[in-house]
Amino acid sequence: xxLRIAFMGCGNVGRxxxxxxxxxxxxxWEQEGLRLLFSAGMTRSRGGWVLPEGITAQGxxxxxxxxxxxxxxxxxxxxxxxxxxxxxxxxxxxxxxxTTLEPMSGQPATxxxxxxxxxxxxxxxxxKGPIAxxxxxLRALAASHGVALRFxxxxxxxxxxxxxxxFSLPVTRVKGFRGLLNGTSNxxxxxxxxxxxxxxxxxxxxxxxxxxxxxxxxxxGWDASVKASVLARVLMDADLRPPDVVRDGLGAQAMRAAHExxxxxxxxKQLVEAARDADGGVSATVRLAALPAxxxxxxxxxxxxxxxxxxxxxxxxxxxxGNGGTGQTAFGVLADVVTIARQYYTRKAPPP
Amino acid sequence: xxLRIAFMGCGNVGRxxxxxxxxxxxxxWEQEGLRLLFSAGMTRSRGGWVLPEGITAQGxxxxxxxxxxxxxxxxxxxxxxxxxxxxxxxxxxxxxxxTTLEPMSGQPATxxxxxxxxxxxxxxxxxKGPIAxxxxxLRALAASHGVALRFxxxxxxxxxxxxxxxFSLPVTRVKGFRGLLNGTSNxxxxxxxxxxxxxxxxxxxxxxxxxxxxxxxxxxGWDASVKASVLARVLMDADLRPPDVVRDGLGAQAMRAAHExxxxxxxxKQLVEAARDADGGVSATVRLAALPAxxxxxxxxxxxxxxxxxxxxxxxxxxxxGNGGTGQTAFGVLADVVTIARQYYTRKAPPP
Numbered sequence: 001x002x003l004r005i006a007f008m009g010c011g012n013v014g015r016x017x018x019x020x021x022x023x024x025x026x027x028x029w030e031q032e033g034l035r036l037l038f039s040a041g042m043t044r045s046r047g048g049w050v051l052p053e054g055i056t057a058q059g060x061x062x063x064x065x066x067x068x069x070x071x072x073x074x075x076x077x078x079x080x081x082x083x084x085x086x087x088x089x090x091x092x093x094x095x096x097x098x099t100t101l102e103p104m105s106g107q108p109a110t111x112x113x114x115x116x117x118x119x120x121x122x123x124x125x126x127x128k129g130p131i132a133x134x135x136x137x138l139r140a141l142a143a144s145h146g147v148a149l150r151f152x153x154x155x156x157x158x159x160x161x162x163x164x165x166x167f168s169l170p171v172t173r174v175k176g177f178r179g180l181l182n183g184t185s186n187x188x189x190x191x192x193x194x195x196x197x198x199x200x201x202x203x204x205x206x207x208x209x210x211x212x213x214x215x216x217x218x219x220x221g222w223d224a225s226v227k228a229s230v231l232a233r234v235l236m237d238a239d240l241r242p243p244d245v246v247r248d249g250l251g252a253q254a255m256r257a258a259h260e261x262x263x264x265x266x267x268x269k270q271l272v273e274a275a276r277d278a279d280g281g282v283s284a285t286v287r288l289a290a291l292p293a294x295x296x297x298x299x300x301x302x303x304x305x306x307x308x309x310x311x312x313x314x315x316x317x318x319x320x321x322g323n324g325g326t327g328q329t330a331f332g333v334l335a336d337v338v339t340i341a342r343q344y345y346t347r348k349a350p351p352p
Numbered sequence: 353x354x355l356r357i358a359f360m361g362c363g364n365v366g367r368x369x370x371x372x373x374x375x376x377x378x379x380x381w382e383q384e385g386l387r388l389l390f391s392a393g394m395t396r397s398r399g400g401w402v403l404p405e406g407i408t409a410q411g412x413x414x415x416x417x418x419x420x421x422x423x424x425x426x427x428x429x430x431x432x433x434x435x436x437x438x439x440x441x442x443x444x445x446x447x448x449x450x451t452t453l454e455p456m457s458g459q460p461a462t463x464x465x466x467x468x469x470x471x472x473x474x475x476x477x478x479x480k481g482p483i484a485x486x487x488x489x490l491r492a493l494a495a496s497h498g499v500a501l502r503f504x505x506x507x508x509x510x511x512x513x514x515x516x517x518x519f520s521l522p523v524t525r526v527k528g529f530r531g532l533l534n535g536t537s538n539x540x541x542x543x544x545x546x547x548x549x550x551x552x553x554x555x556x557x558x559x560x561x562x563x564x565x566x567x568x569x570x571x572x573g574w575d576a577s578v579k580a581s582v583l584a585r586v587l588m589d590a591d592l593r594p595p596d597v598v599r600d601g602l603g604a605q606a607m608r609a610a611h612e613x614x615x616x617x618x619x620x621k622q623l624v625e626a627a628r629d630a631d632g633g634v635s636a637t638v639r640l641a642a643l644p645a646x647x648x649x650x651x652x653x654x655x656x657x658x659x660x661x662x663x664x665x666x667x668x669x670x671x672x673x674g675n676g677g678t679g680q681t682a683f684g685v686l687a688d689v690v691t692i693a694r695q696y697y698t699r700k701a702p703p704p
Contacts, residue, residue, distance in 0.1 A: 020665075027523040158666055160520035167519035168512035170690040171379040172683075296672050299651050308674070313372070313683040314510055316674030320648050322660070323667040331524075331665040338522040 001033055001345055003337065004054050006040035006092030006121075008083075008112050009099035010066045013126055013153075016330035017096070018066065022057035024334070034341050040079065040090035041066070044100075048079030052091040083108070088115040094337055097125035103217075103226045104242065106133035117141045117149065122344065124336040126329055128154035132229035132242050148344065150336035155181060155227045156305050157324040158332025162234055163339065172313040174235040176275035176282075179307035180297050181227045183324060184211040184218035185270035190302035192259050193267060198252055219255065221247040221270065221286035228272045228284040235309070236274070238282035245272075248287040258288045266290040267298040275310075296320075353385055353697055355689065356406050358392035358444030358473075360435075360464050361451035362418045365478055365505075368682035369448070370418065374409035376686070386693050392431065392442035393418070396452075400431030404443040435460070440467040446689055449477035455569075455578045456594065458485035469493045469501065474696065476688040478681055480506035484581035484594050500696065502688035507533060507579045508657050509676040510684025514586055515691065524665040526587040528627035528634075531659035532649050533579045535676060536563040536570035537622035542654035544611050545619060550604055571607065573599040573622065573638035580624045580636040587661070588626070590634035597624075600639040610640045618642040619650040627662075648672075 007014055021028070021036050028034045037054025045068055055073045064070030072078070079086055087095060095116040099109050106129035113130050116123050118141065125131070130138060131151050142149040152162050156179075165174070180186050184205050191201035202219075205211035217223055225245035232240040249258070250270070262268050269291055274284035291298035296318045297306045308318040321328070359366055373380070373388050380386045389406025397420055407425045416422030424430070431438055439447060447468040451461050458481035465482050468475050470493065477483070482490060483503050494501040504514050508531075517526070532538050536557050543553035554571075557563035569575055577597035584592040601610070602622070614620050621643055626636035643650035648670045649658045660670040673680070 024523045031523055159669060160516060163520040164512060164516065167691075168515040168687060170687055171376045171383055293645075294651060294653055296651070296656075296674070299646060299648065301646055304648075313686075314673070314680050315676075317511060318670075318672040318674065320670040320672070321666070321668075322648070322670065328666050334665075335520060335522055339519075 001341065002035045002037055002054070003341055003345070004037050004039040004091065004093045005337070006042075006090045006095050007038070008042050008087055008095055008097045010041060010043045011098065011100070012326040013329045013333065014096070014098050015066055016326045017333050018057050018060055020327070020330050020334055022061055025057060028338070032338055032341060034338065036337065038073075039092050040086070042079065042083065042086050042090070048081075048086050048090070049073065049076040050079050050090055051076035084111060084115050087112040088119045092121055094122040094124060094340060096333060097123055097127055097130075098333075099127065101127055101129055103129040103132065103222070106130045110134050110138070113138055113149070114141060117145055117147055120145050120147055122148040122150075122340045124150045124333050124340070126151070126153035126333055128226050128230050131233065132226045135230070135233045136239075148340045150339060151230075152336050153329045153332030154230050156307060156319065156321050157328035158330070158335060159319055159321045159324075159328070160335070161231070161307065161319070163335060165235055169311065169313065172311050174309055174311055176273070176310040177231055177235070177307060178271060178273045178297065180269050180300055180305055181272050181307065182218050182221075182224045182270055183303070183305055184215055185224070186300060186305060187211070187302040188215075188219065189255070189259075189268050189270065190300070192255070198256055198259075216251070219251055221250040224270060224272050224286040225284075228274055228286065232274050232282045232284055236276065236282050240274075240282050240284060244284070246283070246285040248285055250286065250288060254288060258290070262290055265293050267293070269297060269300070271297070353693065354387050354389055354406070355693055355697070356389050356391040356443065356445045357689070358394075358442045358447050359390070360394050360439055360447055360449045362393060362395045363450065363452070364678040365681045365685065366448070366450050367418055368678045369685050370409050370412055372679070372682050372686055374413055377409060380690070384690055384693060386690065388689065390425075391444050392438070394431065394435065394438050394442070400433075400438050400442070401425065401428040402431050402442050403428040436463060436467050439464040440471045444473055446474040446476060446692060448685060449475055449479055449482075450685075451479065453479055453481055455481040455484065455574070458482040462486050462490070465490055465501070466493060469497055469499055472497050472499055474500040474502075474692045476502045476685050476692070478503070478505035478685055480578050480582050483585065484578045487582070487585045488591075500692045502691060503582075504688050505681045505684030506582050508659060508671065508673050509680035510682070510687060511659075511671055511673045511676075511680070512687070513583070513659065513671070515687060517587055521663065521665065524663050526661055526663055528625070528662040529583055529587070529659060530623060530625045530649065532621050532652055532657055533624050533659065534570050534573075534576045534622055535655070535657055536567055537576070538652060538657060539563070539654040540567075540571065541607070541611075541620050541622065542652070544607070550608055550611075568603070571603055573602040576622060576624050576638040580626055580638065584626050584634045584636055588628065588634050592626075592634050592636060596636070598635070598637040600637055602638065602640060606640060610642070614642055617645050619645070621649060621652070623649070
């Protein structure tokens with residue numbers, strides 16, 4: 001079975017995705033009866049192209065795509081319309097929405113997703129803004145058009161969280177959660193614990209490509225707030241927008257002060273917590289917390305993230321992702337594509 | 353949709369399962385369109401009964417079942433045949449194989465499972481012996497008869513491991529794993545770390561119902577060996593029998609000596625490790641290991657278990673189960689039953 005993939009944006013995650021598909025194509029065919037073909041691409045720097053019959057990941061790599069100076073894939077023609085008309089009309093079964101994050105508004109990614117769903121394209125996104133802000137609307141839109149909207153990679157890269165809930169935790173209520181979800185904050189705090197100053201730790205994170213030039217979005221808890229909103233919406237069916245998440249005592253000054261005040265045997269972490277209120281709603285906070293050593297989240301190293309789900313069936317389940325990055329995010333996108341193939345298409349048996 | 357469940361054995365896990373189904377029946381119906389009915393039961397102390405039209409979990413609880421002095425469920429008749437003929441012929445869609453563990457042979461549970469599969473009954477088991485010893489044979493038998501064999505609860509209670517691999521980690525190779533899989537050993541070692549002697553810690557585990565009267569099966573690493581075999585067989589497609597797992601320096605004497613020799617900042621744990629060899633096979637060991645404090649498995653508390661999967665797609669993923677017990681094991685059985693319903697039966701929409 002062939003599934004045609006269109007890109008919307010192709011930065012580091014997109015590049016990792018193409019490389020992973022090239023590497024895994026034989027296993028996708030043997031285990032899933034699935035061949036992935038790339039039938040359209042749109043990047044900010046190079047505009048769009050379409051190739052209705054599609055090209056394999058190996059073919060894309062062979063012609064140098066997605067490097068900025070690569071020629072169009074053989075046989076492809078330029079797409080001259082707007083980004084929105086691309087999302088709506090480019091030849092594809094699945095649109096991968098991988099544009100640059102604008103997490104506080106969820107735009108323009110939400111409009112792209114909406115256009116694709118309305119034109120009966122499945123959508124996979126690694127973009128947490130649209131899910132945090134418009135999950136209910138987009139979910140309803142996907143359902144009414146008979147297509148899928150999947151977003152495993154929005155929290156903890158590709159670590160199975162939403163797929164876990166859907167496929168492996170039936171009739172389970174998530175009563176709350178707590179986690180260390182922001183990689184930059186975890187890196188900076190773990191590095192400070194090892195003796196660095198805050199500025200040294202931030203500079204180190206920037207050198208490693210973990211932190212943005214302006215790390216405020218991470219250190220002040222906005223990234224964690226958006227992720228908390230996604231988790232609360234999807235796992236707890238809560239109407240919790242990112243600004244509804246209480247951010248308490250964060251930022252550089254607070255981190256320095258809390259680091260000074262830390263008592264022995266404790267670890268300072270940027271902790272996300274969410275719980276259901278007496279009225280049935282969900283409250284969430286992001287704050288600096290001094291965790292005792294026997295807390296499963298206390299010992300997370302730089303580079304690790306973690307999430308504990310409080311459930312009514314399994315009590316506490318904790319995930320620790322050991323080494324997140326764009327490769328893991330790309331895997332979450334691939335897992336979502338495979339799930340769409342399993343759920344919406346009849347599998348053709350591989351040749352004998 | 354109705355699914356008829358037959359019990360084979362009904363101890364603590366079976367009791368928890370009935371209670372969970374009674375509690376979750378409304379959600380099973382609303383979310384899965386599924387009604388579970390109990391159509392046969394067989395316990396060592398009370399023999400067997402059959403009731404082809406089935407009875408709800410609430411109905412079973414109302415008549416006192418599975419307590420030893422409870423009457424037969426209303427309308428049920430005694431089953432007079434052998435255990436094996438019960439497994440083969442009792443009226444049911446799914447046999448729950450929950451008999452007492454004989455992990456080193458996998459019998460008689462394996463014969464019950466085989467009989468049920470051959471007569472086109474789906475099987476869910478919490479019994480790790482049959483999977484460790486006969487997984488390939490039983491898997492082939494299930495496939496050739498068009499039915500399911502599921503066993504999520506054989507390792508770390510109901511923590512999604514096998515379901516995770518099947519549904520959320522497509523085209524992923526598990527290159528190896530390491531874990532603390534034996535609850536009794538973890539309890540005893542964590543309690544010794546807090547100042548108890550080995551004998552006090554074992555007595556405490558026995559009082560809490562964690563450890564058997566003879567804790568050797570746990571402390572000498574046999575339980576962990578069987579679990580390592582199940583993980584290696586299912587996740588790594590390896591022909592690794594429990595006796596193939598190297599057990600190194602275990603037992604009470606070794607635990608006392610290793611505890612004495614422990615250096616500060618380290619934690620003593622019964623560690624399972626498995627890796628693929630150069631020749632494509634899989635080697636596994638169970639041993640006492642002094643883990644440094646920043647090892648994700650070093651800080652597991654008494655009552656917790658943990659497993660790190662080394663994968664080619666997600667690097668290291670670590671599960672920590674916070675509070676395992678028969679309720680969690682029962683949930684794994686229920687998750688397997690729901691998966692069978694999803695995979696093999698057409699869902700009937702709940703009434704409006």
